[in-house]
Amino acid sequence: MPSTKESIIHLADEFIRSRGYTAFSYADISKPLGIKNAAVHYHYPSKSDLAVALVEWHIDHFERFKEKNESKSPADQIKTFLNFYHSIHLSGKVCLIGAFSTDWNSINEDTQGLLRTFTNLVIDWLSEVLQKGLDTGAFNFANAPRAEALRVLTNIFAAAQLSRITDSQDFILVKESIIRELTK
């Protein structure tokens, strides 16, 4: 049974990644929980406190993701990562990085700083996994590890965004071509 504080974070995550940071209100969160506006402010005094807590939640979540998958092969780790984005796509939302990157000038400096930390965590992890796959012969690419990590990350998170506009098939096309390119 999640606490009210956890439920608030969960709903904020839903709204921020489906509509955007500026587009949701404390009322959007309090209503489905059956509580009042002021109760949400008790847990997170300001909207930016909520934004910071959300990024912290994603950092924790990603650390657990890394641990849970560290024994897998590089190819399986990348596939699991891409499958995570596939579930984002199916939910009709975008990822935290994509959402906050377009909301960049609407979030405060604390949130920006923590988001930078989180984003580099993801890029660094991707770089390491890709490098390992290159060493073991599972992957084949000519870029520097960070450049290759950036290409995989930008491909997949933008595919989740773009396929909202065009077609679900476009997400599949991108996802499959990433795997094909890496393993060719």
Next chain:
Amino acid sequence: MPSTKESIIHLADEFIRSRGYTAFSYADISKPLGIKNAAVHYHYPSKSDLAVALVEWHIDHFERFKEKNESKSPADQIKTFLNFYHSIHLSGKVCLIGAFSTDWNSINEDTQGLLRTFTNLVIDWLSEVLQKGLDTGAFNFANAPRAEALRVLTNIFAAAQLSRITDSQDFILVKESIIRELTK
């Protein structure tokens, strides 16, 4: 000398691509023009009228972009396209597709439909140019044209978003690796 109506579109474009659709107000537009709130509503009665007009402006702009570059080689057309995104990156903004894709659930159906038209215009143009480059031997890739177009587009527009969070160098890394991959 731009008309008020044109200046409004220009400012809306600035705000939507730097902050997001929900994050700007009619007051943001009227103030720098030295006019009142109500004058903006005269030209664009509702905010969604403004959003529709902005997408129409980008469609017109892209059609002119295509005509102006149609005599270039496929490699130069792609480079011009990537340079356009480079200027977006330098301005600290994101592209219209990136901005509205995360604002998707905050824009009305008319805007969504027109944005879908615009996005497919861009993807179709990229597909054609890439295919032509493949035919002439300028490019080398194994994907279907649309899949390759999607990879280029998602790479470059997400690089503009991601480099807001991390570092300007990350945009350069992605841009250069796109060209390198295509021409290798």
Next chain:
DNA sequence: GTCTATATTCCGATAGAC
């Protein structure tokens, strides 16, 4: 920890004068 009540500001939008 949640409530009622409220302060304050801003929002998109409209009516009617000029």
Next chain:
DNA sequence: GTCTATCGGAATATAGAC
């Protein structure tokens, strides 16, 4: 085409009771 004036509502946020 722009103005003044204003409406109705929603936003973030706080004070103080329970």
